Amino acid sequence: QSALTQPASVSGSPGQSITFSCTGTNSDLGSYNLVSWYQQHPGKAPKLMIYEVSKRPSGVSNRFSGSKSGNTASLTISGLRAEDEADYYCCSYTSSDTFVVFGGGTKLTVL
Amino acid sequence: QVQLVESGGGVVQPGGSLRLSCAASGFTFSSYGMHWVRQAPGKGLEWVAFVRYDGSKKYYVDSVKGRFTISRDNSKNTVYLQMNSLRVEDTAVYHCAKDITIFGVSGAFDIWGQGTTVTVSS
Numbered sequence: 041q042s043a044l045t046q047p048a049s050v051s052g053s054p055g056q057s058i059t060f061s062c063t064g065t066n067s068d069l070g071s072y073n074l075v076s077w078y079q080q081h082p083g084k085a086p087k088l089m090i091y092e093v094s095k096r097p098s099g100v101s102n103r104f105s106g107s108k109s110g111n112t113a114s115l116t117i118s119g120l121r122a123e124d125e126a127d128y129y130c131c132s133y134t135s136s137d138t139f140v141v142f143g144g145g146t147k148l149t150v151l
Numbered sequence: 152q153v154q155l156v157e158s159g160g161g162v163v164q165p166g167g168s169l170r171l172s173c174a175a176s177g178f179t180f181s182s183y184g185m186h187w188v189r190q191a192p193g194k195g196l197e198w199v200a201f202v203r204y205d206g207s208k209k210y211y212v213d214s215v216k217g218r219f220t221i222s223r224d225n226s227k228n229t230v231y232l233q234m235n236s237l238r239v240e241d242t243a244v245y246h247c248a249k250d251i252t253i254f255g256v257s258g259a260f261d262i263w264g265q266g267t268t269v270t271v272s273s
Binding site for chain 2: 131
């Protein structure tokens with residue numbers, strides 16, 4: 041069982057907006073603004089999409105945005121495209137012995 | 152260009168050992184903490200270990216404590232993962248990843264290697 045909780049799957053149609061949720065605890069999301077999000081296509085290395093809750097690395101589309109409220113972080117993709125179909129993982133620094141924890145991942149299907 | 156290249160994976164019997172290497176290029180390696188992250192077949196990502204930019208502090212996930220050791224050689228721009236007493240459940244693709252924060256740690260990984268496969272099987 042992962043330390044951060046993500047829904048197993050979500051789906052959406054091209055052009056729609058879709059939001060992924062990631063739920064943690066007071067030891068991670070609730071205490072630190074150090075949540076990041078990764079996109080992973082099959083057979084590829086993960087790619088950083090959002091860090092420190094809402095910051096976008098250079099080169100990442102502004103269709104991707106992040107936010108956090110309490111123990112829950114969210115990733116929103118606007119203007120959904122076929123190439124967005126992938127697995128998405130949230131990740132957080134934690135004060136527990138684990139140091140860094142991932143969510144179990146959410147598979148995005150673009151209909 | 153900025154890249155990380157892992158090597159050292161392979162097939163090993165339970166109880167065996169492997170040493171993974173990750174060669175970095177294109178950035179000031181000695182200024183950044185480095186992580187190992189693994190992904191078992193068909194499963195999600197799991198953080199494994201972290202070493203500070205200067206090698207002075209190291210952290211591990213509970214399941215590998217006492218068995219795995221992370222280290223780095225800043226003169227060679229390389230980070231290592233020594234894996235002893237390997238178990239079947241250690242079977243995974245192992246990625247090295249660079250922390251995005253200079254001289255610190257945020258648990259955000261902006262550069263990833265393609266990974267090296269470790270298979271533990273009798």
